[in-house]
Amino acid sequence: xxEYTFERPRSVDEAVRRSGSGTxxxxxxxxxxxxxxxxxxxxxxxxxINRLPLRGVDTTGGVLRIGALERMSDVAADPRVRHGHPLLxxxxxxxxxxxxxxxxxxxxxxxxxxxCGYFRDVTTPCNKRQPGSGCPAVEGENRxxxxxxxxxxxxxxxxxxxxxxxxxxxAKVRLTGADGVRTVDLADFYLLPGGTPHxxxxxxxxxxxxxxxxxxxxxxxxxxxxxxxxxxxxxxxxASAAVVVRRDxxxxxxxxxxxxxxxxxxxxxxxxxxxxxxxxxxxxxYTAAAAKAVDGARPLRHxxxxxxxxxxxxxxxxxxxxxxx
Amino acid sequence: xxxxxxxxxxxxxxxxTLGRMTQYExxxxxxxxxxxxxxxxxxxxxLSGGSAAAQAASGDVTVRMTVNGAxxxxxxxxxxxxxxxxxxxxxxxxxxxxxDRGQCGAxxxxxxxxxxxxxxxxxxxxxxxxxxxxxxxxxxxxxxxLQRAFVEHDGLQCGFCTSGQIMSAAAVIQExxxxxxxxxxxxxxxxxxxxxxxxxxxxxxxxxxxxxx
Numbered sequence: 001x002x003e004y005t006f007e008r009p010r011s012v013d014e015a016v017r018r019s020g021s022g023t024x025x026x027x028x029x030x031x032x033x034x035x036x037x038x039x040x041x042x043x044x045x046x047x048x049i050n051r052l053p054l055r056g057v058d059t060t061g062g063v064l065r066i067g068a069l070e071r072m073s074d075v076a077a078d079p080r081v082r083h084g085h086p087l088l089x090x091x092x093x094x095x096x097x098x099x100x101x102x103x104x105x106x107x108x109x110x111x112x113x114x115x116c117g118y119f120r121d122v123t124t125p126c127n128k129r130q131p132g133s134g135c136p137a138v139e140g141e142n143r144x145x146x147x148x149x150x151x152x153x154x155x156x157x158x159x160x161x162x163x164x165x166x167x168x169x170x171a172k173v174r175l176t177g178a179d180g181v182r183t184v185d186l187a188d189f190y191l192l193p194g195g196t197p198h199x200x201x202x203x204x205x206x207x208x209x210x211x212x213x214x215x216x217x218x219x220x221x222x223x224x225x226x227x228x229x230x231x232x233x234x235x236x237x238x239a240s241a242a243v244v245v246r247r248d249x250x251x252x253x254x255x256x257x258x259x260x261x262x263x264x265x266x267x268x269x270x271x272x273x274x275x276x277x278x279x280x281x282x283x284x285x286y287t288a289a290a291a292k293a294v295d296g297a298r299p300l301r302h303x304x305x306x307x308x309x310x311x312x313x314x315x316x317x318x319x320x321x322x323x324x325x
Numbered sequence: 326x327x328x329x330x331x332x333x334x335x336x337x338x339x340x341x342t343l344g345r346m347t348q349y350e351x352x353x354x355x356x357x358x359x360x361x362x363x364x365x366x367x368x369x370x371x372l373s374g375g376s377a378a379a380q381a382a383s384g385d386v387t388v389r390m391t392v393n394g395a396x397x398x399x400x401x402x403x404x405x406x407x408x409x410x411x412x413x414x415x416x417x418x419x420x421x422x423x424x425d426r427g428q429c430g431a432x433x434x435x436x437x438x439x440x441x442x443x444x445x446x447x448x449x450x451x452x453x454x455x456x457x458x459x460x461x462x463x464x465x466x467x468x469x470x471l472q473r474a475f476v477e478h479d480g481l482q483c484g485f486c487t488s489g490q491i492m493s494a495a496a497v498i499q500e501x502x503x504x505x506x507x508x509x510x511x512x513x514x515x516x517x518x519x520x521x522x523x524x525x526x527x528x529x530x531x532x533x534x535x536x537x538x
Contacts, residue, residue: 097515
């Protein structure tokens with residue numbers, strides 16, 4: 001690990017003021033400490049924000065607000081989350097391990113870095129880690145990599161389960177920076193890699209995620225989060241689906257669908273949503289809609305299985321809604 | 326050798342008592358190994374006056390915490406993890422370093438009553454914290470129910486992951502998430518056992534759960 005100075009700002013304003021280039025905010029540390037050990041991240045200054053008042057879960061005005069420093073395990077177990085947005089609890093509980101969920105913050109979860117082996121190995125090139133150095137994953141080991149939203153510069157998958165569920169729920173993030181407070185749709189917060197994969201989100205220098213805001217979920221809607229992976233627990237998704245469906249009897253009135261393990265960012269699927277809306281809730285409808293999930297997918301040498309896996313995951317998630325409510 | 330190693334971390338020179346474990350217990354195998362290591366290191370890098378030591382000291386962070394019931398104060402480089410502090414500074418070597426990347430669970434301890442991986446926990450963040458390690462589990466000479474159950478059910482072969490398994494299992498039982506076998510398996514998935522003693526681990530947790538609750 002490279003040397004850094006360690007500071008503990010006493011307020012959000014002070015944290016933002018002291019931040020900037022070469023500075024990292026430390027919350028749970030499950031990404032940052034790991035990547036500092038690997039020297040993938042080498043901040044000269046670490047700001048421990050754990051004592052800042054960015055906590056709490058509340059539902060004032062019908063909007064679920066989650067403080068960015070709340071821990072994954074606490075949010076998953078919170079009765080307001082469990083009852084109001086069950087797929088968030090589900091996505092959180094299917095993430096990482098019990099120990100890591102106790103440590104990792106919600107803000108940190110949304111900002112966690114890709115698990116691409118080349119990104120994590122400083123002896124190899126990586127455009128995300130070292131702009132312009134190249135991407136060995138395009139031709140190399142790419143079984144876990146993305147098939148949607150990729151570019152010639154980067155095919156790394158976004159690893160967060162929570163972000164997929166939040167994107168399906170039209171969540172927003174609140175940010176505080178030198179220019180004040182602003183709120184951004186989470187779906188727009190993540191950037192496509194294009195030719196600049198080192199730019200991962202719409203976060204200005206020194207800006208801090210303070211809250212996540214989730215609109216109320218209609219009580220009549222059914223939702224679930226399904227995750228498919230190489231082992232049953234403590235593993236990243238090969239494919240995952242967050243689905244929210246509001247029905248009127250047999251007819252689907254509205255559907256919201258996002259998928260993980262597939263894209264370079266959490267991937268919303270408006271074409272699938274459109275194919276579901278107004279249709280009868282049958283397996284035939286789900287199959288027809290799921291076919292649109294992977295339009296434009298670009299499989300790589302080791303992950304040609306992913307488009308088919310995505311379709312089946314989506315169909316299964318929609319079928320499982322019959323058992324939820 | 327104990328004194329050599331600890332003078333560095335305890336300038337007062339006072340003996341420390343960590344919970345019920347006193348550090349004056351004669352020369353152990355680990356003590357001898359430690360002596361060799363310390364001598365070699367001391368020969369290579371002078372402890373005081375060396376430029377590396379002086380540089381590191383400028384940014385050191387002082388942390389006061391409770392470890393297995395004992396008040397402890399450490400002043401360390403901010404890069405030091407809780408895991409390294411426990412093993413190398415406090416001689417609490419029951420906590421193991423497996424992957425050192427948060428992927429194996431061998432280093433699991435409790436911080437403020439919650440199970441965490443100590444390899445990804447920076448010591449500098451723990452001022453005021455309460456830490457419990459495997460050394461703090463037994464009640465005097467009486468092993469913790471989980472320790473006994475792991476022995477009775479062969480919940481280990483090589484034993485390297487065991488302290489992490491036990492710390493994790495204690496928290497799982499505490500969390501109330503160990504009602505079914507499937508639930509125990511899911512909640513214990515952060516603790517890898519390369520010997521694959523999982524059936525024994527599961528049986529041990531089941532038994533201890535009944536005793537503890």
